[in-house]
Amino acid sequence: MSKRIGMQTVKLDSKPRIISTTSIVGPKEGEGPLAKYFDIVLGDDLNGQDSFEKAEKTMLYTAITESIKKAKLKEEDINYMFSGDLLNQTISSNYAARDINIPFIGLYGACSTMAESLGLASMIMDGGFANYVVASTSSHFSSAERQFRAPLEMGSQRPPCAQWTVTGAGAMVLGKEGNFPYVTYVTNGKVKDYGINDTNNMGAAMAPAAVDTIKQHLKDTGRTEKDYDLIATGDLGKIGKKLTEELLKEYGYDIKDIYMDCGEEIFDCKKQGVNSGGSGCGCSAVVYSGYIYKKILSGKIKRALIVSTGALMSPTASFQGETIPGIAHAVSIEFGGNNHE
């Protein structure tokens, strides 16, 4: 029996439930407008470790193990851990997985990882391959900055279109049953590259992928933007968000009233000096696991389309003259009496 709907979407009739989530953020994110929705705010962005990379790993470990505890489960109950991150060879995920007794599926989707991870996890649940699965990802401003851009000590100037990598980790545990928000559709994206080569303008590089995946999701499902209470992109920032809105309008979708970008919302961009907004795998991970999941649980949002967006370049690729390819994956999460159907 095929679960395919349209060209790029699958429909999950078993409605895999998101039975618990944990979001953990750094001090700066803890001073932002969404602070009260996060489960744990660190007072120290090293989290007691001696490197930023190790700090990121411990955050991811905590997000995963806390989610499992919240779901009243043990590691042995979870059949797969899906995780990836931004660091070379995804070491935050690998080393977190070393300390967690769960079969591990490593992913790389840059900042699209939370939706990639949640989408795959949901399919694995719906396919009958698992009883429980955890989907997760993380990022850290200081580990990302020195790996992708320049040593922190250089104090590089940041152009207005630059984004600030979120220090944070998010995890979601999926189960088969219970009165929880559930996943109905997954739309996986194709790689799109419109020739942007400025690594300080990731929003513009990723916007075409977001547009393509949202448009394809609506086409495949026969829904319109009006069927959603919320469409949330991962980390396009102010500029990428504006481009996405405008490009979708050209295709006949006016998402303005229901559209947020996690990168724009997680910081007070002006006051906190983050220019175009937040970015990083952790950005959409903590906003989905924290703010959006809690809004859905409380009934304030009944149907959300979450769309994490990733910029798939590396410093080596950029040095070799490559432009920045983008990707976006979308997952539809629903809960409660829905007025739309």
Place this chain on the structure above:
Amino acid sequence: MSKRIGMQTVKLDSKPRIISTTSIVGPKEGEGPLAKYFDIVLGDDLNGQDSFEKAEKTMLYTAITESIKKAKLKEEDINYMFSGDLLNQTISSNYAARDINIPFIGLYGACSTMAESLGLASMIMDGGFANYVVASTSSHFSSAERQFRAPLEMGSQRPPCAQWTVTGAGAMVLGKEGNFPYVTYVTNGKVKDYGINDTNNMGAAMAPAAVDTIKQHLKDTGRTEKDYDLIATGDLGKIGKKLTEELLKEYGYDIKDIYMDCGEEIFDCKKQGVNSGGSGCGCSAVVYSGYIYKKILSGKIKRALIVSTGALMSPTASFQGETIPGIAHAVSIEFGGNNHE
């Protein structure tokens, strides 16, 4: 309906078929003992490109697109492309995916990627989410060496336990029907770290993971080593292979007669000066897609367990004093009248 068997294994009753494969290797691999089993042998390891990274990407692109052609399909027929590689931010896969019109799921499993990719692809097929899927990966000696170890120009000495990253890319197209080799079981591994910190001794770092996954697979399925004509690990090399054999013996499994390691077989280790053998994601990818797939097709092997093994460290993690975690994923491939059942 649950497809779970034991703790870490799933059984795929629909038997996803591997309907075509392509293996492409560099000049050195083309002089090795398995040369005649590879579909394409490059005369130039730059493959006409101006960097090794770009060369690797073009090899991966060719492996994928040739497999699709061989299967008499078009890119639009394929629902998902699963791929990952060793390079920072998996750029070979990302940039290959940019040129291929298929929704892309990026993976990172280091040298375990071929079995990770094939396993996930098989589950997605069996779950009813796809009509056709492509699973793939690549590596390149020169892009890996300068990223993980030292500039090639340094001419670093290689200790006897060192392995030589295979220049190669492999791809497999999966479909629902036809008289082709098929996947019956997938066993995903947990991360194992026994404290090895010598990045020139990856075989020893990965062996415990291989042992754990093979043992768990046999336990979960109720099979013994005698039920397989072949157990093939990815790239443990001579030393890791020996360790795996010995450790499995301690658990009561004597795999010696049916055991090969792709890393040991792809080169004539002594003559070709590769010390302990080949390594890299491309190693198991080309040996499975080339040698093993063809042996299965011809009826010489009726039931194979392929076990790709990955070392999940990064240079940054090593510099920060971390040891090397390993992982192994196993996929059971069968075909033809089997004498075992």
